[in-house]
Amino acid sequence: xxxxxxxxxxxxxxxxxxxxxxxxxxxxxxxxxxxxxxxxxxxxxxxxxxxxxxxxxxxxxxxxxxxxxxxxxxxxxxxxxxxxxxxxxxxxxxxxxxxxxxxxxxxxxxxxxxxxxxxxxxxx
Numbered sequence: 001x002x003x004x005x006x007x008x009x010x011x012x013x014x015x016x017x018x019x020x021x022x023x024x025x026x027x028x029x030x031x032x033x034x035x036x037x038x039x040x041x042x043x044x045x046x047x048x049x050x051x052x053x054x055x056x057x058x059x060x061x062x063x064x065x066x067x068x069x070x071x072x073x074x075x076x077x078x079x080x081x082x083x084x085x086x087x088x089x090x091x092x093x094x095x096x097x098x099x100x101x102x103x104x105x106x107x108x109x110x111x112x113x114x115x116x117x118x119x120x121x122x123x124x
Contacts, residue, residue: 002026002098002113007095009118012086016122020081022096022115028056028079033099036070036081037108038092038120040045045095046106053101063089086122093117 008020020036033052039045049070050059058070069082079096098109105111 002032002115004096004098004115006094006096006118009089009120011121011123012124014087014122015103016086017082017084018120019082020094020096020118020120022079024077024079024098029072030074031101033071033101033105034070034079035095035097035099035102035105035111036079037074037095038090039095039117040089047108048094050085050105053122083120086120088122088124091120091122093119103107114118 003025006020006022012018019103020056029097030053035050036048037045048061048064049068051070053073058071067085072079094113095117098113099105099111
């Protein structure tokens, strides 16, 4: 089992920045590809950013490219999401997720472990 705990959410104004953290415990963190998802009210949970187990490759959904940065520190068992130039449409609950480095994660069903989420609210 892998336990994931997100932190860093909050209420900010448009144009501000936030850094989310997701601390992992339970198994070897570097055995997992990690991702951030978000879910806004009335919408499906969507992938925001992904990073492979080594940190050498990342992927972003188009709406956050150039504004968000995903990173990880395997020594600290933590994955981060730096969010810059926030917009009201970024308002959502943000979740981190872990999937095996030996598997392929194409959508949310391929991730084995999830955190409880942290709320991000961006006011205009």
